[in-house]
Amino acid sequence: MCGIVAATSTRRNVVPLLVQGLKRLEYRGYDSCGVAVWNEGLKRVRSVSRVSELSEQIEKDHIEGYLGIAHTRWATHGAPLVCNAHPHFAGDQIALIHNGIIENYEEIREELRAKGVQFASQTDSEVLAHLVRDYYEGDLLKAVEAALNRVRGAYAIAVFCKEDPHRVIVARQGSPLVLGLGDGEMFAASDTMALAGETDRFIYMEDGDVADLTTDSYQVYSHQGREFVPVTREVCKVEAFSNAVELGPYRHYMQKEIFEQPRAIADTLEAVGDVTPGLFGEKAAEVFNDVDRILMIACGTSYYAALTSKYWLEGIAGIPCDVEIASEYRYRKSVPNPKTLVVTISQSGETADTLAALKHARDLGMTKTLTICNVATSAMVRESLLRYITRAGVEIGVASTKAFTTQLTALFLLTLCLAKVKGRLDPKDEAEYMRLLRHVPKAVSAVLALEPQVMAWAERFASKEDALFLGRGIHYPIALEGALKLKEISYIHAEAYPAGELKHGPLALVDESIPVVTVAPNDELLEKLKSNMKEVEARKGELYVFADADTGLESTEHIHVIRMPENYGPLSPILHVVPLQLLAYHTAFIRGNDVDKPRNLAKSVTTE
Template sequence: MCGIVGYIGSSKAQDILVEGLKKLEYRGYDSAGVAVYNGGRLEVVKAKGRLAELEGKLEAAPLSGTIGIGHTRWATHGKPSDVNSHPHVDNERKISVVHNGIIENYIALKEELIERGHRFVSETDTEVISHLIADLYEGDIVRAVQAAVKRLRGAYALGVIAEEEPDKLVAVRNASPLIIGVGDGENFIGSDIPAVLPHTRDIYILKDGEMAVLTRNGVELFTLEGNIISRELFHVDWDLTTAEKGGYDHFMLKEIHEQPKAYRDTMGSRITEDGKRVVMNEVKMTADELRTIRHVHIVACGTAYHAGLVGKNVIERLARIPVEADVASEYRYRAPIISKETLVIVVSQSGETADTLAALREAQRQGARVIAITNVVGSSVAREADDVITTWAGPEIAVASTKAYTSQLIAFYLFGLYLTQTLETQEPAMIEEAITALRALPEQVETLLGQADTVKAFAEKIANHDDLFFIGRGLDYAVAQEGSLKLKEISYIHSEAYASGELKHGTLALIEDGVPVIALATQQELFEKTLSNIKEVTARGAYVMGIAPEGDQELAKSVDEVITIPRTLGLLTPALSVVPLQLLAYYASLARGNDVDKPRNLAKSVTVE
């Protein structure tokens, strides 16, 4: 996820672009840049690092033009660097482009353009767009953009300017957000409303497959085929703080609702168009090397460790390789048995987690191959691992992880299926069925979010309790541990997760009248045993909220409240069942008057042991 801005008017574009980028820095902050039509030519200034680095360059050599585009980057293709930063230009520096999204067929387009004489300088997918538009340009930037986007496959929001037409700013949206701000003698584009809010509150919100042509005197909306679109302006009446959160009260709630997009983006081009196979070009191990794996270690901290517990189950069930899951802070100190036949998977949202980095280095020292699952391109974990599976969740602002965790689940599902294909441990039909179910998850999460009011009501009932328990078996136990962590870290309610079958080995002594229990019962093969465990706690007076698949008739008879999740393969249920637990933690924290996004004593990235 990146942030784009654009301006055309009579004011100094540089200042407006930088101001807009500051409002969008939450969408990406590893590099930034601007392109401005300045003194009769396009001038591009870019800088790796936070926006302050770009500001320093612009202060030293300011741009005076009144049309331009800007970008703040969250790296996906190519490490953070000046050259990989946006905006990108063609070889003649006549066309400049900013882009939010992923172009899935950029390699094929790049090879075609190289054959036509184009020279590329960056590792990005976006540079292909500027070259493609330039290749198609015949004096009309609007037509060239329309022709170019017909060649693109993937997600994109684009801002485009051309040196030969300094009176136009072209914007396009397909599966990535883009808004148009309409002012008096000036107009704007942005990835989000905060980018333009200081200048106008009149907005067009582009839909997928739509484009806009901005001049100083007006805005025209078109379909990609060139048909004119008539649409009423949307007048923003939020304050700026609310707008930065997309209208949500907190970043955490916004990020919970961003999960369907994070699922889609993480799957991205890793699934073939026919939906039958997983492709993981970022894993450089050959088929023969993958066949030498005899055991897998998954190492992570906190929420990432809980994703690893699901990953362990996925790899063992599908690929039939034994897997150990360890918290990174303990891994080195138990003298793990590692060999060249060991594959170590380290998981870190930030890619800077100190304990996870130390585990990675120890594994490599002992000869293991290391795959990293991380959300940050160019992070320490990404640089040092042998292979990197990037989760494309986008920046996560709230301390309590939501979309980063579920994107890690998607990464494990993809890698588990990829390994299974290579080792041929499951029938192709089973793999295809799993991929079909995987692709259905984003829409199912959207449906699940519609039950937020039911979860909120339960959260308000339990908000004043001092203790709470989560129970589940198998994969439900893995999700219970994540649900418990979410609740305790932002609501400060003491919470514990237990394997349901362990209740009678001590934990039942803590169950008394009115104690809240969250019971997950989504695993069909374990349902009857879980139901028996639920009856053990209800018999002792527990107040129980159950989570079960749609259509369940039995669980509702034994619990006080029920949340149902859409039906999917048992292996994939964690990607759904965790969502109501995230909402539960959010609403319980809200009911207790806590700072949801910044819980006490905690930091987003743990860079010390």
Template sequence: MCGIVGYIGNREAQSILISGLSKLEYRGYDSAGISVYNGKALQTAKKKGRLAVLEEQLQSNPLNGHIGIGHTRWATHGKPSDENAHPHSDNDHQFSIIHNGIIENYLSLKEELVAKGHVFKSETDTEVIAHLIQSLYEGDMEQAVQRAVKKMKGAYALVVLSKSEPDKLIAVRLASPLIVGVGQGENFIGSDIPAILEYTRNVYILNDGEMAVLTRNDVQLKDVEGNSISREIYHVDWDIVTAEKDGYDHFMLKEIHEQPKGYRDTMGSRIQSDQHKVDLKELTLSKQQIESIDRIHIVACGTAYHAGLVGKQVLESMTRIPVEVDVASEYRYRNPIITNNTLVIIVSQSGETADTLAALREAKSQGATILAITNVVGSSVTREADQVLITWAGPEIAVASTKAYTTQLITFYLLGCHFAEVLETKDEQFIAEVVSALQVLPEQVEMILSQAEDIKRYAEHIAQHDHVFFLGRGLDFAVAQEASLKLKEISYIHSEAYAAGELKHGTLALIEEGTPVVAIATQEDLFDKTVSNIQEVVARGADVLGLSTVGDEELVKSVNQLLFIPKTLPFLTPALSIIPLQLLSYYAAMARGTDVDKPRNLAKSVTVE
């Protein structure tokens, strides 16, 4: 949820910490702070607000030193404020702590510490960690941290700096991402690779229950008992340029325009063009194992959940295996029916979403086979799943997901083809037709992106309203839910998505003169019924934007404005119809003057439940 960075070496730490935090501000931007050891004491600067507020303070009061830690916060315990910003310290300023996650038993720990005379300055659970480590310190920082984490319950990524042992940093991970960058005469810590990629491409990815002890010339990996761990270095082969805006006004707009490339990269070598087949070499499921699957659960959160709604219809139509889709935060608590023949598909952009990871572990403990669909190599989801399909969207910086969602759709289409071929539920001709249609999707997306000005005009119109409704049937309803989420999360316009056939069961009461309605009608077998539903809202005075495929001119008679997407197979339309609706949300947010890449109250990677 929050952004973490640490440095030890021979350079000035402040500039490296600020540079790293600037790459992580998408993870949290309620406040920011750094601590640097200056040779005599720990110096700390932290401010409520964006990183720029802290930078302005540091211009006149820099912190000098060659070891330090930094943090950008998304508030959980305690409101955004200078006092609640990280880093946090104990009463003697012996330790400085940054932390991502939640310490579930912090109140009981705090009561014990208060009874011992500790005085707290913030409302956070993180400050408790600093006091706890100080209370357990007996001359060995490493042992003090190990003792502390054994007392802590919850999820965390933790980095510790101490004036008592200023030649080292200690990092610990439990259910919250943390990586270590390895340099020459310097080493780094980050909660995500972009934070340190300017300085090194060699990283260790920490697993749950592991700690790293960093000095200038060495990195030691251990478990929390102190036992050494051996691990190969992971070499990052993508460029930091892909995480920059590249001339676009916002990361979100850049990422929308990167979707044709994301489609091509995700399909990549997985499609055998000469044979019109899908070859998922990464999957090691045998024919017998696939044939034994009697039900599929798709589990995800937010946008990934909406991708799962499309995935359900794709997999059921291609394989005739029953599929359920669950919100990850609810999955464990409904006591799902899981057997050894259940395939659970976990979908997560970051691969670190706390609720999704918890669902994965629950399903795995009950004997399910886990297949992960994620965008991040080396993430927790990829390490814990039995099977993994990477979506090659590339780094996604904007909080509102776009290219991660659409590459998840592409992955579901590929998986559907693969299973259908193994199970022989679809013939070769049908699969070849799907493969051919998939291969032209990137060019079709480029055609849609060229309509941006038309979309912008309607977006500026709906930006003047406080309520917008999205309608659709079948796969169009699944897309409507994602489109509605995009609009509300970045423009702050209240929007809802409804199955068009449900209007008469209550929703029509909300339609009045001038109410904007976005109606998606791309499914041929449901087209006439959707048009009838559109006429129901038109009769109540709604202002309707229709979205259909080229050639469906009938809709022109029923809507105020019409957008077209290119023709494709009906069950592939979500990969096209969402594109103009992403642009609609983007331009509506622009018209309302909101912070597109960093919408209020939200963060990119949700690593707390």
């Protein structure tokens, strides 16, 4: 979600570093941004525009300093206005930036108002800044610790004060934060990529950690009860390459990432030899042997990956599988089973709802946990017993594409491993499944060649305001993902249904004005799907069908067909989602939308 960058140095003006860090975090989504420094007093620049315009204002105002904090905000409390943008000041003494949500901010705000504090914003974050000042008695670390003992919620913060102009205090609880160790300087950021080229030595802060940074030292403290005690955290060497964020020949990151999928899938499979539980961790064989149920927990696109894999896990591995929306799971009473494999799926590994759901499942006694994630150092991976790291690379576009197909790749591998452990995968089937899986990158490349045909459809979709997506069986979640992509970036209202449900309500919406996108693989449900399509055609609906070459479906006046290069059996969902991604992208582009930064959305959702 929001982006944080902080730095203190003995040898240089840190403002260019802060601005560069914000630019690298723009992919997370934001609606305002700002920088604050110490330079003979607290100084700041804030904007409700892009980081590039903030940079121009910084140059105009000659903002420089050896200590500073910077932030990109995605509004939760208060509209996107300059007064609500970070950094927030408490008088002329404290500067603070904050990701997350302080749940009890209203109570604290009223308490501070009673003491005469005046607030300049509608945010929960400014309340925290004033609370730190209220506790400040000459030691910023103690003031921050006292303030954090008062608040409930999620946070990643960076704070400095005018009395100690070479010191930054940072803390995390539920929102990601890393420390960067330099020579005569120290850094903190939401993401290692923000500090690419500045250092390759990082410390991944854990929930409840507070760190005291000066130009030549650092100390991490852990929140234990109401006390903070010194702890040692591992220093990791990470090459945070920034070249992954270059657009190259593409118009948008989303388009680039769609076309990176063959490589991303190949990279995700690169280390896979035989189908063995060891792919998921040292204890995987022991865990898989003791599993009789699977619980999948995820949000958004990752949730649709989980829904797709349910068909594989039950159909190939023969293991009952439940799929839960993470934001709902821990708020209802469920029936725990200690023999459940709890699988969490996340691109960032920091998704707040999914991380909380993982901890909730573990608290219920379900300790057999596995995370499928694109970030090896993320909180979710560290919290799980087992893991599989996809190798999609950095995904900048808010609308996820290559993360989805690499998640599906990992989930199919998980299916094969579980099927083998349970004695449901004979060597012949294993060899055939792996042959298909290794051919997926080439097959996806062939699907990408359909882009010109999809672009022609996008011209028609661009003037629409509603669309229906249909799929059956394992391709129903793919229809859901296609509808999500279209609504996310084109702002066209789109809904997906199992095609057999048309006659139970959605058919009332069908007329000549609403395009009906249909995913039509040549599988056991094809004939039933054709009957559903006839229902649409009889109501003068316009069908746009992505069909396998051997389905026998032909274009007519009201049926438009794009033929997929090949029938891909159980792995067909990975192929069929690609043209749906392209359709959403080109429709949004034609409508003139900001494809990579759709309104109201953020990339990494680290608040509930």
